[in-house]
Amino acid sequence: MTKDSKLDDKRVEDTLFAEAQPLVDFAFDDAVADVFPDMIRRSVPGYETVISMLGVLAREYAQAHSNVYDLGCSLGAATLAMHRQTRELSLNHICVDNSESMIRRCRSRLQRHMPEAALEVLCEDIETLAIRNASVVTLNFTLQFIAPEARLKLLSKIHQGLRPGGALILSEKLVFERDSENQNQLNWHHAFKRANGYSDLEISQKRAALENVLIPDSREQHVERLSQAGFCEIVQWFQAFNFASFVAIKK
Numbered sequence: 001m002t003k004d005s006k007l008d009d010k011r012v013e014d015t016l017f018a019e020a021q022p023l024v025d026f027a028f029d030d031a032v033a034d035v036f037p038d039m040i041r042r043s044v045p046g047y048e049t050v051i052s053m054l055g056v057l058a059r060e061y062a063q064a065h066s067n068v069y070d071l072g073c074s075l076g077a078a079t080l081a082m083h084r085q086t087r088e089l090s091l092n093h094i095c096v097d098n099s100e101s102m103i104r105r106c107r108s109r110l111q112r113h114m115p116e117a118a119l120e121v122l123c124e125d126i127e128t129l130a131i132r133n134a135s136v137v138t139l140n141f142t143l144q145f146i147a148p149e150a151r152l153k154l155l156s157k158i159h160q161g162l163r164p165g166g167a168l169i170l171s172e173k174l175v176f177e178r179d180s181e182n183q184n185q186l187n188w189h190h191a192f193k194r195a196n197g198y199s200d201l202e203i204s205q206k207r208a209a210l211e212n213v214l215i216p217d218s219r220e221q222h223v224e225r226l227s228q229a230g231f232c233e234i235v236q237w238f239q240a241f242n243f244a245s246f247v248a249i250k251k
């Protein structure tokens with residue numbers, strides 16, 4: 001077993017921001033990839049629920065012999081959940097991330113956990129990726145890392161690449177238009193992180209590192225943009241504090 005595949009199976013505790021350190025922008029590098037399952041579970045309220053419901057939702061929209069895309073796949077958690085619910089549909093799973101550190105671990109993990117599946121694991125920029133013959137596309141906490149001015153183009157390309165009746169599942173961190181709601185949701189998110197064992201130093205250093213990298217939109221911005229991209233039915237199906245998920249369906 002390689003070092004990477006051992007790390008996949010053992011949850012490594014995230015202590016990346018535990019010591020005081022100079023401010024550097026957050027990157028999805030080897031250090032983050034090694035602790036990613038622990039980091040995302042302790043940082044994103046409802047992450048495990050969102051992952052398992054992606055399987056349920058994928059089952060609703062997946063069409064036999066189509067492509068299912070996991071854009072910004074990290075270690076492939078969304079693809080594993082979707083595959084578990086759709087095995088009999090002869091789907092082609094396409095997982096894409098532009099972090100070599102993530103893709104290397106994702107490839108070995110998915111090849112071990114879904115060896116029978118048709119699978120492509122690509123180290124590419126999702127902004128330039130071609131999307132074709134898709135019935136389900138997931139952007140699970142990924143759009144927030146794309147430059148705001150490039151988001152509509154990406155969503156329009158996804159809409160064009162979906163078959164009629166197909167769906168995009170979009171999960172994101174949110175900001176809120178009302179200041180007091182925004183402040184409450186932020187406080188509750190930090191309380192969630194403290195309840196999961198992160199110190200105030202870890203919370204503030206990670207927040208500063210993400211400041212220029214993760215740019216959240218409001219619920220209203222998402223709905224407006226999805227509708228501009230061509231989606232006819234947009235439903236917010238999940239929210240835990242300032243994290244939400246939407247299903248957007250192509251007619």
Ligand SMILES: C[S@@+](CC[C@H](N)C(=O)[O-])C[C@H]1O[C@@H](n2cnc3c(N)ncnc32)[C@H](O)[C@@H]1O
Binds near residue numbers: 073124
């Ligand atoms: C928060 S993680 C996504 C989590 C993952 N979808 C899951 O459900 O576990 C965001 C991912 O998006 C990837 N990413 C960011 N910008 C990207 C781009 N332009 N092209 C491809 N991947 C990108 C990052 O490398 C990172 O792995």
